[in-house]
Amino acid sequence: RDHFGEQKACIFFGAMRDKDHGAMLEILAPIASEFVFLPIANERACDPKLLAAPAGIPTRVAQSLNDEVAKALADERLTLFTGSLFLAGEVLSSRRLAI
Secondary structure: OOOOOOOOEEEEEEOEOOOOHHHHHHHHHHHEEEEEEOOOOOOOEOOHHHOOOOOOOOEEEOOOHHHHHHHHHHOOOOEEEEEOHHHHHHHHHHHOOOO
16 A cells, blocks of 8 residues: 555465465455466465455456466556465566566
8 A cells, every 4th residue: 555555456366275365365355456366386275266255356267377477467457466475486487587
């Protein structure tokens, strides 16, 4: 909010099965324009089809992380990749980005 005010973000999200992803999504909901649930290449990963956003927020399930990262970088809307550090690592390595 300090940097983007009331602007809402498209939130790309993936989490591990053993984490409280429902609580994470509730916390993120006030800044979300949309949730896109992503697969993570990890045996502990939650199936993105099983993730559910809080009511009233559009959602979709992505099939490919690489395609979604490329689209997000080409898009001019505010975008946030979050949830698991495993997801963050995959996003960074998929685009060879540096922090």
